[in-house]
Amino acid sequence: MAEDDTRVTRAPSIRDVARIAGVSHQTVSRVLNNHPSIRVETKARVQRVMDDLQYRPNRAARVLVTSRSRTIGVVAYQAAHYGPASSILAIEQAARAEGYFVNTVNLEATDPESIGQALGHLLDQAVEGLVILAPQVRVFETFDELNLSVPFVTLQSAGASRNTLSVDQVTGARLATRHLIDLGHRHIHHLAGPQDWIEAEARMHGFLTEMSDRDLPATAPILGDWSADFGYHAGRELLRVRDFTAIFSANDQMALGFIHAVREAGLDVPRDVSIAGFDDIPEAAHFWPPLTTVRQDFPELGRRAVALLLGRLSDDDRPEVGLVPDLVVRGSTAPPPF
Amino acid sequence: MAEDDTRVTRAPSIRDVARIAGVSHQTVSRVLNNHPSIRVETKARVQRVMDDLQYRPNRAARVLVTSRSRTIGVVAYQAAHYGPASSILAIEQAARAEGYFVNTVNLEATDPESIGQALGHLLDQAVEGLVILAPQVRVFETFDELNLSVPFVTLQSAGASRNTLSVDQVTGARLATRHLIDLGHRHIHHLAGPQDWIEAEARMHGFLTEMSDRDLPATAPILGDWSADFGYHAGRELLRVRDFTAIFSANDQMALGFIHAVREAGLDVPRDVSIAGFDDIPEAAHFWPPLTTVRQDFPELGRRAVALLLGRLSDDDRPEVGLVPDLVVRGSTAPPPF
DNA sequence: ACCAGTCATGTGCACGGTCACATCGCGTTC
DNA sequence: GAACGCGATGTGACCGTGCACATGACTGGT
Structure with a gap:
């Protein structure tokens, strides 16, 4: 009977906000992307409506039109171990702090097919960058051959190349x-x-x-x-x-x-x-x-990987120095018996 | 001069495939979702063009129109430890096998604000389900109060409720x-x-x-x-x-x-x-x-969480039995000195 | 021979944002 | 005082896919 009522409560869109706030949808979009030329008063009004409606921008729509996913992919292997797990955790936190999403794929094997499949999975997500945490020769070779169009950083790969990051x-x-x-x-x-x-x-x-x-x-x-x-x-x-x-x-x-x-x-x-x-x-x-x-320092490695990747994404390239490890002397070493 | 040439090589879309294969975009869409009524011959032709063009469906567009993200979110806390790390890894693999994506958020703290922020991050992704791997009382309380519209499974929560899974x-x-x-x-x-x-x-x-x-x-x-x-x-x-x-x-x-x-x-x-x-x-x-x-068995726990969540998502609910742990007797226990 | 039903395919619109461009009012410059 | 620049806002198209509906060919029952 209530014909004009939205039947299944659809999530509010930019246009719903616009209508209620008495502005055009484009103005709402401007508020969202905090465009400079908007009257503070208008901005405040729109913002209030957004809060009232508990409006959340639809990421899919945004990705579709901008073709920027704000997602980085992580390819990991044997990541239940303390080292990689710590790095991945740090990657996620660092990326999230920058407004990025992280999608991790855990390799079950390191043959080209598994890698291709994992990569396909990530490319489906339209990842903008990749962190590769599977420090095996064949993995890197496979990636090199793939000629990826996405920038990627390899961790733990001990090389000194531009897109490699590791503790020495x-x-x-x-x-x-x-x-x-x-x-x-x-x-x-x-x-x-x-x-x-x-x-x-x-x-x-x-x-x-x-x-x-x-x-x-x-x-x-x-x-x-x-x-x-x-x-x-x-x-x-x-x-x-x-x-x-x-x-x-x-x-x-x-x-x-x-x-x-x-x-x-x-x-x-x-x-x-x-x-x-x-x-x-x-x-x-x-x-x-x-x-x-x-x-x-595994977490630091993860953080730097994100910094490098995002820096690279915005063409703000700065060379990264390798991390230097420390020797921690405890009780398991002593002079030899004679 | 080459005016009809696509300037910046845009990724091929369903319509590009359609044009080359000489069918409508909808037919291509049908091939993609393997709709039953399509002539095998047509299907094969479309498939070939897709391969030639290295066509990949645009997930954002798909999500936008279907409002199904095929993504599950994981909320974790202190996940660098062996247990949770193993479960998360298993969750990712199980989910991927089902065509789902996983988005993990690592909590830095367990106050409601951090949780809210983490959750917001995941909801932005339009996750269809949640696995919560942060077995602290306050975390669960916070989630209960939130009245989520998304189905979620809590791990390690030792309760016997419907959406809880844990080793006994x-x-x-x-x-x-x-x-x-x-x-x-x-x-x-x-x-x-x-x-x-x-x-x-x-x-x-x-x-x-x-x-x-x-x-x-x-x-x-x-x-x-x-x-x-x-x-x-x-x-x-x-x-x-x-x-x-x-x-x-x-x-x-x-x-x-x-x-x-x-x-x-x-x-x-x-x-x-x-x-x-x-x-x-x-x-x-x-x-x-x-x-x-x-x-x-941490990995098994992760796998079951995914099964439960996806089962629930499709309303195919079956009760899960709790996992029973084993005692492994080794050398650190013996009769007391007397 | 006719109509209904199914198969195989096509047409147009909707999803929720952003982008390019248009519009309008107002202060500034020569 | 006409031309101009700029700030604030609106209009319409478009991104790539799926859905509802339409179409036409063919099958089969009466």
């Missing part, structure tokens, strides 16, 4: 290695990450460089998978020969597993074996013994 | 407590999580219930903040009196810190003190000693 892994690894050498260790093994991870490669490189600079023989690194499980099994293996006095592990989890193996063998850390890790996860300070490790 | 925390806590009691412990302290966290409350409740069922005196739980740091400091405090033989910690991190304190006091786990945790983070198996803990 090589320096971090050298810091840890140097620390062990300075303590008097001569036989140090490196528990590396998976071969195809860029960070793993960089840390390994740092380790090997430092060793050779100090004229120490470096045995072939053991290639692991980042997990505590692997560290444990590697430890059991290595302890059968025991031709080392110190271990530099490419992350804290593997270090933890290694310590487990050492203890299980009836040996002590750091009395019999010194161990240094990488990342400084919040738990590392409470390992037994507390772990000497290399700290990197 | 009370049962988990009782399992761990019972295990300690069965080993012969009589004086057990509970290291609880922050009072306003629903999970913390539930675990505490489970602990107290089990203790009283077995006619054992329960001392007031120590209210912590989930961190290993707190566990460590609590341990140092408690060990000065040492009126207990076992500890049930509300999460693995605090358990780790506690072990640290025990060791630092020159005591042994489990010889002098038994310790059980909660969550079974991947590192727990390699603590020293490996931690007895309660495992919960």
Whole structure:
């Protein structure tokens, strides 16, 4: 019966606001985008109506006409770990503070097909920029080949290229290695990450460089998978020969597993074996013994990625310096037994 | 000069495809939404043109006209931790598999204003559903008061209401407590999580219930903040009196810190003190000693949340059963010293 | 042979914003 | 005092898609 009444209460549009405020829809649009030439009085009136109606601009309509989505995409891999999770969290917060939305895709695998699919998903969203947090060689290669029309920043990729941002892994690894050498260790093994991870490669490189600079023989690194499980099994293996006095592990989890193996063998850390890790996860300070490790600032990395991306988006390009990691010395390292 | 040429290469639209394929835009639309009545031949032709043009449907336009965003929002708090991070990851993957997008907002604080702001951000995106992963009493209260028009599922909220999904925390806590009691412990302290966290409350409740069922005196739980740091400091405090033989910690991190304190006091786990945790983070198996803990399946929780939400969205409601946690017995628990 | 029903396809409009351009009043310049 | 610039506002088209409805061809029952 009430024919002139809007049947299903539709969300108020810019025109509804305009009608009630007694202005044109364009004036409302101007208020929304705070255009300079609007009388304060008019602006206030429109604003009041918007508040009364609890008006919310329709993003889809806006995106449609401006073709700007104000969304950035994040491509992540194995992001349940502390490091990437912290970075992603920081990315979201930083982006939101700038009025951007974040859409994350978690890769299940790193083959080109999975990547293509993930990317398609993000492109459907018309993302304006991409942060890639899947630091594997093949992932980067795939992205390079894709010739994206969207600007992107890669994290943890250890390169020095323009669109890459990372903590200086090589320096971090050298810091840890140097620390062990300075303590008097001569036989140090490196528990590396998976071969195809860029960070793993960089840390390994740092380790090997430092060793050779100090004229120490470096045995072939053991290639692991980042997990505590692997560290444990590697430890059991290595302890059968025991031709080392110190271990530099490419992350804290593997270090933890290694310590487990050492203890299980009836040996002590750091009395019999010194161990240094990488990342400084919040738990590392409470390992037994507390772990000497290399700290990197994951949230800061995320924030910078957003700054770089948004800076780039607005053609306001400034070079970013690499983040420098810190060595945190705790109880897991000591001079070797003699 | 080339006047009929599209100047700035605009992305191809449904009409471009239509023109080239020699059909109407509506037919293309039908192909897109695979409408039943289309000749296979026509469909194939259109599809080919779409491929040639690398046509991608414009989501904004689609959202605008259908007012369905196919996006679900996630509200998270302290999501860098293993548990929530794993759930969120699983949510994203499950949602993507269903063609949905996920937009996560990470709360910086849990006051109503922060929540309102976060929610506004998500509503701007026209989310069709919400998963709330911020298991604090005040957060839920705020959401209840908000009277959302969007369906939402709360995770980790331990209630039995219709839109709540969680691992049965009370049962988990009782399992761990019972295990300690069965080993012969009589004086057990509970290291609880922050009072306003629903999970913390539930675990505490489970602990107290089990203790009283077995006619054992329960001392007031120590209210912590989930961190290993707190566990460590609590341990140092408690060990000065040492009126207990076992500890049930509300999460693995605090358990780790506690072990640290025990060791630092020159005591042994489990010889002098038994310790059980909660969550079974991947590192727990390699603590020293490996931690007895309660495992919960975070990814499964995330997947179910999506299923529940999408099921609800399509009015295809089926009740979900609570997830049951498992007790994983490792080396950190043993009979008490006598 | 006629009408109804279905299939395959086309036509025009609506969704809710923004953009380009038009309009109008008013102060300023020569 | 006519031309001009500029501030404040309005008008209509357009972004890319889906929906309601229309159309025409063909099928089948009577």
